[in-house]
Each structure stands twice: as structure tokens, then as C-alpha cells.
Amino acid sequence: MTLLEFMPFIVLIPLIASGIVALLPGRNLPWLVTLLAATASAVIAAVVLPAAISEPALSYPFGNWPPPFGIEYRVDAANAFVALLVSGMAAITLLWAPKSVASEIHGRLGTFYALFLLALAGLLGITLTGDAFNVFVFLEISSLATYTLIAYGKDRRALLAAFRYLIMGTVGATFLLIGIAFLYMVTGTLNMADLAERLPELRDNNAVRAALAFIIVGMGLKLALLPLHLWLPNAYAYAPNFVTVFLAGTATKVALYVMLRFIFTVFSPDYSFVVLPLSTVLMVLAVAGMFAGSWVAMFQIHLKRMLAYSSIAQVGYMVLGVSLATATGLTAAFLHLFNHALIKTALFMAIGCVMYRTGSAKLDDLRGLGRQMPWTLTAFALAGLSIIGVPTTAGFISKWYLVLASIEAGAWWLVVLVLITSLMAVYYIWRVIEAAWFSERPAGAAPVPEAPLALLVPTWLVVALNFYFGLDTRLTVGASMAAADALLGSGAGLP
């Protein structure tokens, strides 16, 4: 029995632990068990990733029912990479959690952390499963937990944000379900590998086309691709800081993974990019998202909301990589998926530290704070460099590959667009730095102490990771390439 055989436990540990944590009394014990569960998941995911890269695909049939009849977990480089990202970010954000949660949520925390574990289990389940309907079920598990987590926010507007996310998220998930229904009607199977085998014979079937369209729109909603992004800014802005930090690093990434899995593995790129003008549509939406997101971010007063709009722009970068439909483009998408999780987590953590001390995330309240909370705001500035894409940061690596992929595809004008939106990022990060260091503290404002070490250490850990993965790209680039290869599959040709 090696650790590798515990692969399904990446999902099962958080799922089972959530039931236990819900019953635990007090405030510290639930957190401790949650941290242990998330760490255990992350460790197993870290063991599984190298194996998934070197071997074709790990499969675990549930209840010993062989696929395609039973539900199987099917792990290749693509989902092992995303699973490691999600469980790893969960463990790191949990280190940051206690102080921040203590300032925002009162009473016992058993149910709060149980919901967090459910959201985590749902996200990991989506990632690992090889069954199309199972994706829907896990998607709803994680979404339902997420809606309630957002509603924990102190501000009453958190309730409205959660409700709107619930409406839009449910419509998105139901679209996915419709797509799966069409696939099942024409193929009679729900297993993804089996679907991939049967679909090529049905190239001219309208139901298959409708299925692809429904799935892409449904996951586009969850991914916050530009015209479907309306739920995201408010949800991120009013959720408790810990929830925002976690969601920013994981939720949209998993949605992107599902979209890729369907576009590339289930439908195969020579179908999806030919039948629908997918390349054009995704590219237009991605570029629009990059510009609109960055543009709106430049004028936001509320910093969490600013970062949320910036996230919409970053989703644009990822989708841009996908729209090129090349191996390099897909590598860039996976790289940015990983790197953006690190960047946004660090930025939201820094803002969370500010909110812990001042209770406000507004630009005006940040004036002159640079000298009073130097460690926090330096962390913000360094993570800001990463989102801009300064060399030696993780953000640079993903933009570099995106530029490489654009040039390789002969679309040099995309390079210009990426540069322009990066300059917009310079502006919205600079506004914060200017307010923090180059403005005077308003007269009569009470002095603010530096954020506690319990918050600073995890924040700096993520910032350090940003620089580590900016210099040592063996893990990220290697795994992204393997993930892109896994999605493009054995011999599946590109258009």
C-alpha cells in the first residue's frame, strides 16, 4: 500500500472531515482539524502529481464497478496539477485564517469550517472525477457551500452578493446539466473517456453541438468570463476575507479546468474548435475581459473590489491562452492558472491584513499607512509586481509563455494587448502604493499597529512563493506542459 493508492482520499478526507468538524465545539478545534484535513489532501496530491505526469493516467473505480458503468476517478497531469493547487492553497490560506476569521465571525466555528471543507471537497471532486454527471454534483456541493460562506460576511451586502451568486451559479450549473443530458442522450454514457471515444462518430449531430455550447456557457458563468462575470466583484468584495482569499485562488481555476476538460478531452479540439467558432469567440471575450476588467479596476475605491475586477482581467489571460488552441497556449493557460492563484492570494491576504487592523478596504483609509504597516504593504507591493509581470516573479513567467504562444500563433498584436493591460495593472497597483507611502496620514487618525505575525507570516510565505516560482520554474512549467499534453491527448490533432 503506497501513498499513491490513497488518491481518492484527496477528496474523501475533506468530505468526511467536514461532517466531523461540523460537530466540534469551540473555535480552535474545528480550525485545527480542518487544517489537518487540508494538509493531508495536499500531501497526497503532491505525491500523486509526479506519478500522474510520468504514467498515462491513474484510475480508481468506486465500489469496484469498472468504468464506464461505475464512477471512476481518473487522474492525469492536468487534474493532478489543479488538485495540488487547490489543496495546497487551501492549506496555506488556512494558516492565515484564525486571526482573520476571529475578527469577522462570532460564535462557534464548527459549521463555518465544515462548509469550508465541503467547498474544498467539492472543488477537488470536480477536479479528479472522470464522470460527467459527477462533475455536476461536486460543482453544486462546492457552490452551495460557497454561497453560504459568502453570506458569512459582516456587511449586510454579503447576503445580496451571495443571493445573486446563487441565482447565476445555479443557472450556470443547470446549463452544464443540460449539456450533459444531451451528451447522454446521444451516446448513452457519462464516463468522460467513454464519451471521448463515442463522440467522433457523431460529428454531425446537432445535439452534440448544443451540448458543447451549453457546457461552455455554463462553465463560462462559473469562470466569470467577461459578459458572465457580474456575480464575481460583489461576491469577492463582501465575503469574509478568509473566504475571498480562498475563492480567489481556487474557484474560478477549477471552472476553467472543467471547461478545458470538456473542450479538449471529451470533445477533442479538432471538433470543438471547428464546429463552433470557439477560437474567435474565446479570444474576443478574453481580450474584452482583459481590458474591461483592468479598466474598471483602475477606478475602484474599494480595494477588494479592485482586486476582484483584476481577477476578471486575469481570467481573460488564461482564456486567451486557451483560445490559441496550441500546446504552448494551453501551457500558458495552466501556468497562469497556477501563478494567478499565488498572486491573487497574496494580494487579498495583504488587503485582509489591512482590514484586520483598520476595518476598511477603501483607498482613502489606506493613506499614509505604508509607514505604520510596512510589512503588510511591502507584501502587497511585491505581490503587485507579480501581477504586473515584472521579471523574477511568477506573473512574469505566465505572461512570458502567453507572449511566446501568441508569437508562435503569428498573432503579434496579442502581445501588444497583453502589454497594454499589464500597464493598466501598473496603474491600479501604483494607486495603492501611492496612497500608502506618498500620501499623508489624515490628521487625527489613530496610529495603526502592524498586522499580527499570525497573518504576516502566511502572507509573506505566499509572496515568497511568488518569487520562488518566478525563478525556479521546473515544477510549474514542467507540470503545465504535462497538463497541456495530457489534455491534447495521444495523437488528438489540432485544427
Next chain:
Amino acid sequence: MTVLGFFNYWVVVILMMIGFYCVIARGNMVKKIMGLNLFQTSVFILFVSAGKIVGGATPIVREGVEVYSNPLPHVIVLTAIVVGVAITAVGLALTVRIQEAYGTIEDDHLGDDIDDEED
């Protein structure tokens, strides 16, 4: 098949659009949730219709039954119904909290509040 042969699917499409319209056009949150339910229910009918085999019996093993409906869509719909109920429950719970916090559940009255940058 004739137009009537697709009767189930016409019902699915019409129900789906009614539900979707409710979700988009209605300001009242309870009505939005009702629309969402209708929207989901239409998908359940889509699944069940797909599993029906003309002249097929219920999928229970017994004597004299050769042709039976595909049971898998039924199982899927059962799961999806559970998901739908959970969403309705969470949505209604949020509505109650919004009523407590704002004193109204009409989205039109609340729209300004959430996008408001001040306070």
C-alpha cells in the same frame, strides 16, 4: 417523428423559458427562486424523457418483462432533485436573512445598495 412526437421536448423548452424569464425579469427573490425551480425541473423532464422507451415497463426485474425504460436517467434526476432542493433551501434561507437585514426582498429596491461604493 411528428411535431407531436416531440411533445415532451416542447414542454421542456417552454417550461425552461418560463423559468428563465422569471429568474431574469422578476425582482422578488422568492419569485426568482420559483423561476429557478421551474428551470431546473424542465431539465429533469428532459432527462426522464430521454430514458423512456416506447412500450417499456418500469425497470424492475420480474417475470414477463423484456422491454423496460432506462433507469439511469431516473437515478440522475433523483440526484439532481436533491441538489435542486438544497439550492432552494439555501436560497430561501438567504431571502429570510435579506428580509431581516433590509426589510424587503424586492431586488429593485436593493440594487443600488450593493453597487454603492460609499459607507
